[in-house]
Every structure is written in structure tokens, then in C-alpha cells.
Amino acid sequence: MADYTLKIRRYDPESGQAAYYEDFDVALDPERSVLDGILQVRDDEDGSLAIRCSCRAAICGSCGVKVNGTSVLACNTRISDAAASARNGAVVVEPMGNMPVLKDLIVDMDAVHWKKIQRVIPWLLPEGDPPEREYIVPAESMIDVTQSMACIQCGACVSACLSMEVDPEFIGPAALAKAYRFVGDPRDAHTEERLRDLAEDPHGIYDCTHCFACIEVCPKGVDPMNQIMRLRRHATGDYDIKDENNGYGHEKAFVDLVEKYGTLHEAQLLPRSYGQGSLLRSQTEPRAIRQLVQSLPTVVNGLKSGKVSPKKALIHHKLPDQDQVRRIFHAIESKDERLELNMYIVGEGDVGPDETDGEVAEESRGQADKQPAQGETGDER
Numbered sequence: 001m002a003d004y005t006l007k008i009r010r011y012d013p014e015s016g017q018a019a020y021y022e023d024f025d026v027a028l029d030p031e032r033s034v035l036d037g038i039l040q041v042r043d044d045e046d047g048s049l050a051i052r053c054s055c056r057a058a059i060c061g062s063c064g065v066k067v068n069g070t071s072v073l074a075c076n077t078r079i080s081d082a083a084a085s086a087r088n089g090a091v092v093v094e095p096m097g098n099m100p101v102l103k104d105l106i107v108d109m110d111a112v113h114w115k116k117i118q119r120v121i122p123w124l125l126p127e128g129d130p131p132e133r134e135y136i137v138p139a140e141s142m143i144d145v146t147q148s149m150a151c152i153q154c155g156a157c158v159s160a161c162l163s164m165e166v167d168p169e170f171i172g173p174a175a176l177a178k179a180y181r182f183v184g185d186p187r188d189a190h191t192e193e194r195l196r197d198l199a200e201d202p203h204g205i206y207d208c209t210h211c212f213a214c215i216e217v218c219p220k221g222v223d224p225m226n227q228i229m230r231l232r233r234h235a236t237g238d239y240d241i242k243d244e245n246n247g248y249g250h251e252k253a254f255v256d257l258v259e260k261y262g263t264l265h266e267a268q269l270l271p272r273s274y275g276q277g278s279l280l281r282s283q284t285e286p287r288a289i290r291q292l293v294q295s296l297p298t299v300v301n302g303l304k305s306g307k308v309s310p311k312k313a314l315i316h317h318k319l320p321d322q323d324q325v326r327r328i329f330h331a332i333e334s335k336d337e338r339l340e341l342n343m344y345i346v347g348e349g350d351v352g353p354d355e356t357d358g359e360v361a362e363e364s365r366g367q368a369d370k371q372p373a374q375g376e377t378g379d380e381r
């Protein structure tokens with residue numbers, strides 16, 4: 001047994017009082033969880049403390065909170081680990097972010113998380129007569145979507161998402177990971193419509209800023225950001241969807257510039273993005289010209305801060321070993337088919353691409369049943 005202090009954020013909308021922090025001392029075995037500590041407080045000191053929980057085994061997804069500022073499952077977070085990373089000795093426990101607080105540690109998942117899940121039409125939309133017996137789906141197709149199926153809807157990624165902080169309308173990591181579950185399923189007949197919808201939505205797949213926060217906090221290894229990148233690759237690479245948000249143009253501009261210079265020519269990125277990758281089109285198409293004019297304040301800010309200088313804008317040197325970069329591009333582009341490896345699946349033997357063609361290694365397994373201890377990185381992903 002050891003003594004720990006929990007600094008818990010309290011809020012009761014019915015009291016009319018603003019939110020405040022309250023300290024509680026608990027005595028617990030170091031192996032026990034932060035949730036055990038919270039429940040001890042509720043049982044022994046203050047029965048009005050509100051927390052949502054059920055399984056206490058990282059399965060039901062209901063006990064999401066922030067511990068020392070990081071979104072976690074309280075039942076999957078060792079109290080001794082939390083105490084070790086605490087500043088000023090106390091383990092700070094707060095409700096998850098990006099969702100309204102209902103009481104103490106309980107947030108309104110319906111208002112944000114579940115609403116966004118509904119937004120992506122989270123069910124299969126097959127077409128035509130159903131088969132006489134069951135649908136037969138190739139094993140590799142299901143393995144591709146297994147990672148997104150491992151989600152327990154805890155909302156930790158939603159809580160941690162930096163884009164959602166800036167744009168609360170962003171569909172968000174959990175819902176977009178859910179969208180990939182249906183985009184990647186061959187039984188669904190609306191793949192292109194789904195992708196077009198998510199690409200054209202100004203709060204859709206191109207609203208993610210690659211910050212990795214959702215990957216870091218997800219307790220199930222769903223890697224929502226990677227599912228979003230898969231959605232983008234399907235939208236651009238397979239369906240050539242040129243969206244109104246310039247997501248396609250931005251990616252094309254980015255890749256083309258790196259191929260040409262080896263590093264990013266920042267001054268050309270914006271105009272090329274508006275011109276669907278082309279500098280010429282950005283200066284001849286009325287829509288692109290309009291967007292460029294609207295971006296003038298950004299350009300002025302860049303000049304003022306020194307990030308962009310007129311000299312840098314005009315002259316951008318290539319890397320001395322630029323040919324090496326180009327060789328990587330050619331090696332990838334010369335392949336007939338894009339080989340998308342879902343790194344969620346790990347095999348125990350050496351399984352090369354030829355051996356996985358149509359057959360998935362028997363030893364393959366997902367991480368859905370794995371409960372990584374707090375701080376474990378899951379390197380095998």
C-alpha cells in the first residue's frame with residue numbers, strides 16, 4: 001500500500017458554482033488503477049463524485065478522463081505511473097476535452113462523439129439482392145479493417161484532437177476511423193460517395209493536421225490518423241477526387257515539390273495547392289486566383305515574420321543529393337499496384353509481399369485483445 005493524492009476537477013451545473021479542484025488522499029496498492037483511486041474517493045469520502053465506468057478492464061470504453069493532462073482510460077492507468085509523472089505530487093484528474101462536461105468527470109458523449117459517429121453513416125450500404133447464403137469476404141479485406149473495428153468508442157482521441165479544439169465541427173479521429181471501416185469493406189457499394197462526401201466536407205479528412213495526438217492516446221492501437229490517411233489515399237489515388245477544400249491539390253503540390261527540390265518550396269506550396277498542383281493553373285483559373293487574393297494576409301504575415309522572404313520565394317535550391325530522392329519516387333511509381341500494408345497485423349514468420357498475396361499469414365493477429373501497459377509504445381504495430 002502507498003499513499004497518493006488525487007486532485008480532481010469538480011463541476012456541478014446545478015450548484016451554480018464554477019468548476020474547482022479538490023484534493024483527496026487515497027491508500028492503494030501501486031499496481032491499482034487511477035479508477036480504483038477515484039472509486040475509493042467516491043465510496044469513502046464523497047458519494048456525489050461523478051465518474052462513468054463499467055468493466056474496469058479497458059473493454060467498455062466508458063472511463064475516459066484526463067490524467068495529468070493526457071487522455072486515458074482511468075482503469076488502464078496505474079496509479080503509481082500517474083503519480084510518477086505528476087507535477088507537484090498530486091495526480092490531476094479532469095474530464096475529457098472537446099466535449100461538454102455534464103458533471104465532475106462525466107462528459108456529454110452524445111453531443112460530440114456519437115453525433116460525429118452518426119455523421120459518417122456507420123453501417124454497411126450494400127446494393128442489389130443479398131446472396132442466397134452469407135456474403136463471402138476475402139480475409140485480407142477484413143484484416144485491413146480490423147484495426148478500425150478494434151475501437152471501443154472511449155473518446156480519448158476526440159478529447160486529445162488538436163484540430164477539433166480549433167474546429168469543433170471537424171468530424172474527428174474516432175468517426176473517421178469508423179468511416180474507414182466501411183470504406184475498406186468490399187460489401188459496401190458506396191465507397192466513392194463516402195469518400196467524396198468526406199473529402200468535400202470542409203470539416204472532413206483534410207481537416208486533420210497530422211499531429212499524431214490520437215495515435216498516442218488510443219488505448220487499442222486503432223491509430224485513427226492512419227485510417228484518415230488511408231481514406232485520403234483512396235480518395236486521391238483510387239478515385240482521383242479533386243475536392244473543393246484543395247486537399248487533393250495540397251497533397252499533389254507537396255509531393256511534386258519534394259520530388260523536384262528534395263525539400264519543400266514553401267512559397268510555391270500555397271499557389272500550387274490552389275491550382276490542383278499546377279503553378280500555371282493557380283494563376284489562370286478564376287477560383288484559384290480568388291483564393292490566392294484571399295490568402296494575401298497570410299503571405300504578408302509570412303513576409304513580416306521572416307518565414308518567407310522575396311529571395312527565398314524566388315530561389316529555392318535543390319538538395320545536393322536530389323537524385324536519391326527522385327530514385328525513391330521512381331521506385332514507388334514504377335509499381336503497378338499500390339501495396340497498402342496494414343501495420344496492425346503482425347506475423348511471427350518472415351512473410352514477404354508475395355506470400356501475403358491473397359493469403360494472410362496464419363499467425364496474423366490484431367492488437368484488439370492486447371492491453372498495453374501505460375507508457376508502452378506498441379512497437380510491433
Ligand code: SF4
Pocket residue numbers: 157160161162163164172173207208209210211212213214215224225228
Ligand atoms: S492526427 Fe488528425 S485526427 Fe488525430 S488528433 Fe491530430 S488532428 Fe486530430
Ligand code: SF4
Pocket residue numbers: 150151152153154155156157158173174177217218219220221222223224
Ligand atoms: S479510436 Fe481509440 S481512442 Fe478513439 S475512440 Fe476508438 S478506442 Fe478510443
Ligand code: FES
Pocket residue numbers: 053054055056057058059060061062063064073074075076
Ligand atoms: S471501465 Fe471499462 S474501459 Fe475503463
